[in-house]
Amino acid sequence: MDSIFSYLNPDAPGGATGPHAGMKIAVQPTIGIAGWPARAGSEALAGYLSAGSATVIDRLTQGGAILTGLTHASELGLGVDDTSTSGRAVETKTVHAELMLDMAGEARLSACRGNLWGFKPSWGRVSHTGIAGLIPSMEACGILAQDPATIRSVLKTVAGADDMDFSQPRLDYKEISADEIKPAQFTLSVIGEAATLLSGDERKEFDEEITGLKRYGFNVRTVSWPDYNLCLTVHRIVGSVEASSAAGRYDSVRFGRRAPGTKNWNEMYLQSRGAFFGTLLKSYLIQGAYFQFERYDAYENACRIRARLLKEASRLFEQTDVLVFPSQKPAQPASLDALYEQFKLTAHANVTGCPALYMPSACAGGQGLEFAAGYGADERVIALGEYLHRQRAGGKL
Amino acid sequence: MEFEAVIGLEIHIELNCATKLFCDCPNNPGDDANVNTCPVCLWFPGAWPRLSRAALEKAALVCLGLNSEIQPESAFDQKIYYYPDQPKGYQLSQGHLPLARGGWVEITDEDGSIKRLRIHHIHMEEDVARLVHEMDGATPVSLVDFNRAGAPLVEIVTEPDFRTPHHAMEFLKILRTQVRYVGSSECSMENGTMRADANISIRPVGTNQMNTKVEVKNMNSVRHVGDAIAHEISRQSAAVRVGETIKEHTRLWDPDKKATLPMREKFEAPYIPDPSIPVIEIKPEEIAALRSRLPEMPATRAGRFVKEYGLSAEEAAYLSSEPETASYFEELIRLGVAARTAMHWVSTQLLPALRQRNEGLAHTLVTPKRLSELLAMLAKDEINAAAARDVLAHMFASDVSPADIVKARGLGQVSDTGELAAMVERVLAEQAAAVADFKSGQSKAMGFLIGQVMQASAGKANPKVIKELIAQKLSM
Known part of the structure; x- marks a missing residue:
């Protein structure tokens, strides 16, 4: 268990009632649980205990769910690396579902790594309260599970308006079930520019996955999103700027450890701040500070391009029910460039705020697919996932 | 340059x-x-x-x-x-x-x-x-x-x-x-x-x-x-x-x-x-609703004070400089105090006394109602101005009515000509030099003589009546 969990719930669960009675949940330590450690994989938060529980945690426990423990996180939840155990608890069936931050694709990449289903909701669909993220305009509480029905069930409980989070858009979210999916009338579109990012072998695997979809009767076409690759650039600039700002609060004075041997209070503050971040995170934050202080024009341009990408994505979703993207298992990131290499097929959903679902491959060693729907159409991608999951269970693939 | x-x-x-x-x-x-x-x-x-x-x-x-x-x-x-x-x-x-x-x-x-x-x-x-x-x-x-x-x-x-x-x-x-x-x-x-x-x-x-x-x-x-x-x-x-x-x-x-x-x-x-x-x-519409909550602003209020109450521009600006002061002033008027009396007492007596006590209008015991009662007694010659100032000084410390303070401290004004005539007679007899000055045309001597009678009455005499009595006696 310790290889999966950084902290195990000391309270023996039992007697809970509700829609999630008996459901075991693992939680990434970026999501607050009152009184539990909230180190978020960072020395800068060593010893910090959550002052309160995130709304998602309150809602799940009120629904009868059992919090099994905290996983090991990559530093402040950024990227998927070897220190992160995200997905392992679900993979080993120790828990039924796991909650984790998805800031650039982490939940979907962790699902891909563990051959699980992974979901990132629309931005603001799930309350941010109590979740310690780095990129507030792009992050969402992701859900990992062995099947999309569990994801739907967890989403139903954790989603919705929270009086503690004024940033949530007030949208009417349309329920849609797997029974309503009619392949002949359901449009799936592959972004051609995303597919070109794959190597020859990867492309071949992706094509096989698409062939599988077609076998179910879906009409899969290829569409163009000429600016697709700008999603990653925009994410890298805007994300690092927001992260540089958001990580400012982890000053290693009120949380974590203070720098030793300083002569006075001012020196202590200056030397402690940022001293205990790892090299990869430091690189990311320095990049953000560079755009903040030296190339603000580039940040402004990235924001403008992001607004344009949102419009372009909306137009694409007017013509298709769901966009289909290839996936890649994340490699251990040794540099900032390698970190962003992980996100090249996932960052689009964080930049646009759209919901996205990772579906594991039915083939051994396959990379799986990612489905994205228009902003607020969370249930549409989940319904598609449920439909495909059923078909697979019926042995049709 | x-x-x-x-x-x-x-x-x-x-x-x-x-x-x-x-x-x-x-x-x-x-x-x-x-x-x-x-x-x-x-x-x-x-x-x-x-x-x-x-x-x-x-x-x-x-x-x-x-x-x-x-x-x-x-x-x-x-x-x-x-x-x-x-x-x-x-x-x-x-x-x-x-x-x-x-x-x-x-x-x-x-x-x-x-x-x-x-x-x-x-x-x-x-x-x-x-x-x-x-x-x-x-x-x-x-x-x-x-x-x-x-x-x-x-x-x-x-x-x-x-x-x-x-x-x-x-x-x-x-x-x-x-x-x-x-x-x-x-x-x-x-x-x-x-x-x-x-x-x-x-x-x-x-x-x-x-x-x-x-x-x-x-x-x-x-x-x-x-x-x-x-x-x-x-x-x-x-x-x-x-x-x-x-x-x-x-x-x-x-x-x-x-x-x-x-x-x-x-x-x-x-x-x-x-x-x-x-x-x-x-x-x-939300801005309009907020705008409707704005009070009459100081410049507008000062202009109205000039127009409605006959104050000078300086007096009006002074009274309008704080919303509490302006409202207090207008409440005195609503309670029947003459505008100039209200302006005078608020600016020269009430506000300096509050500043001295480090108090504000919001919490003082000298409410517009109590001050208006005091100023009504002054207007009716029941007390004189000196007594009114004395009463006001006591009003900051307790909520006893001004009339009761006047009664308790014996500050009621003496306007009875019989009672005051004897005092005037005595002062004129004692102050022969001042009487001579007055008779030789030095009008300032009248003030001195009034002051002497006021002193003899322990501040209770009605100065108007005293003046009339002195004038009568000296013109005989």
């Missing part, structure tokens, strides 16, 4: 809301250290701010009270800088889309003309924590008090329309009055609920140059603002005359040395949009 100054002000006003700007903690910075805190104002991991509607409304009233145009959309940004009083690394402020743009305040210039000084914009922001540096024995200790962190502020940024210290001082006085009128802040520079920074540059008279400006901080009174600006104009002029280049930087006003001293280089923090607080959308 003659120089003129180009001055702009940045004024921070702390809104008198019950709670902080982004959480429900009490907005009482003066309480015991760090009692008014929560995960949001301490910016713990996962804390998510929630904008206070009350703060937004109070800020909007400030904007309307200063003739500023509330924007249909405004938004918060992260102003990125780090300091131990701002340990989350950014301050939530409105850098790109302020709550309101434009606006103006009219002042009376030194030559008596009216000058309109323009406001560039007004935005909301959160206050920072307070640093306390103490000694624990021989060890210096630095502490952070987060009670003030997240307190709601508005910042008023003016156009560089000011040319003299007088402009800045008058602007601050009028602005303070107008903000107090709308009820959004106490605006006390002494208590720190209003803080002003000045940006000052100089240029040759008659040119339109905009030269390098120097920011001056740490001015704790309107007078300090004037003194600091005057000093800075003089310092920059002297520097330019000897060929020095003015560099952009920030200086601190030292009231003891009566000088501005260099603090640091000017730092321009970048602003990035904050995604945690939604864009603030204010519809025209």
Whole structure:
């Protein structure tokens, strides 16, 4: 268990009632649980205990769910690396579902790594309260599970308006079930520019996955999103700027450890701040500070391009029910460039705020697919996932 | 070469809301250290701010009270800088889309003309924590008090329309009055609920140059603002005359040395949009509803006092300078006190006495009703003015009615001519020299004789009756 969990719930669960009675949940330590450690994989938060529980945690426990423990996180939840155990608890069936931050694709990449289903909701669909993220305009509480029905069930409980989070858009979210999916009338579109990012072998695997979809009767076409690759650039600039700002609060004075041997209070503050971040995170934050202080024009341009990408994505979703993207298992990131290499097929959903679902491959060693729907159409991608999951269970693939 | 100054002000006003700007903690910075805190104002991991509607409304009233145009959309940004009083690394402020743009305040210039000084914009922001540096024995200790962190502020940024210290001082006085009128802040520079920074540059008279400006901080009174600006104009002029280049930087006003001293280089923090607080959308009907809550503003009220009550412009401006004073004055009139009597007693007796006692109109026992009862007794000659002042002095300490105080202290005025005639006879007999002076045409002697009779009556005699009696006796 310790290889999966950084902290195990000391309270023996039992007697809970509700829609999630008996459901075991693992939680990434970026999501607050009152009184539990909230180190978020960072020395800068060593010893910090959550002052309160995130709304998602309150809602799940009120629904009868059992919090099994905290996983090991990559530093402040950024990227998927070897220190992160995200997905392992679900993979080993120790828990039924796991909650984790998805800031650039982490939940979907962790699902891909563990051959699980992974979901990132629309931005603001799930309350941010109590979740310690780095990129507030792009992050969402992701859900990992062995099947999309569990994801739907967890989403139903954790989603919705929270009086503690004024940033949530007030949208009417349309329920849609797997029974309503009619392949002949359901449009799936592959972004051609995303597919070109794959190597020859990867492309071949992706094509096989698409062939599988077609076998179910879906009409899969290829569409163009000429600016697709700008999603990653925009994410890298805007994300690092927001992260540089958001990580400012982890000053290693009120949380974590203070720098030793300083002569006075001012020196202590200056030397402690940022001293205990790892090299990869430091690189990311320095990049953000560079755009903040030296190339603000580039940040402004990235924001403008992001607004344009949102419009372009909306137009694409007017013509298709769901966009289909290839996936890649994340490699251990040794540099900032390698970190962003992980996100090249996932960052689009964080930049646009759209919901996205990772579906594991039915083939051994396959990379799986990612489905994205228009902003607020969370249930549409989940319904598609449920439909495909059923078909697979019926042995049709 | 003659120089003129180009001055702009940045004024921070702390809104008198019950709670902080982004959480429900009490907005009482003066309480015991760090009692008014929560995960949001301490910016713990996962804390998510929630904008206070009350703060937004109070800020909007400030904007309307200063003739500023509330924007249909405004938004918060992260102003990125780090300091131990701002340990989350950014301050939530409105850098790109302020709550309101434009606006103006009219002042009376030194030559008596009216000058309109323009406001560039007004935005909301959160206050920072307070640093306390103490000694624990021989060890210096630095502490952070987060009670003030997240307190709601508005910042008023003016156009560089000011040319003299007088402009800045008058602007601050009028602005303070107008903000107090709308009820959004106490605006006390002494208590720190209003803080002003000045940006000052100089240029040759008659040119339109905009030269390098120097920011001056740490001015704790309107007078300090004037003194600091005057000093800075003089310092920059002297520097330019000897060929020095003015560099952009920030200086601190030292009231003891009566000088501005260099603090640091000017730092321009970048602003990035904050995604945690939604864009603030204010519809025209909401602005109209807020506007309907504005009280009659001081200049309008002063004009009405001149027209309705026959006060001079100066008297009306004085009574209108504080909303409580103006309302008190009008309540006295409503209770039947003559306007000039009310003006006289409020400005020369009541307000000085309150200042001496360090009290305000809001909490004094001398309510308009009680003061009107006292002034009614004066009007009916039941007491004289000296007795009324004596009674007023006792009214601050208890809520006993003025009539009972008069009775208890035996201050009722003696107007009985029989009783007073004997006193007059005696005084005239004792003061033969004064009587002779009066008879030889020295009218001032009458005052002396009245005073002697007043003294003989222990201050209770009706001076009008005494005067009549003396005049009768001496004309016989």
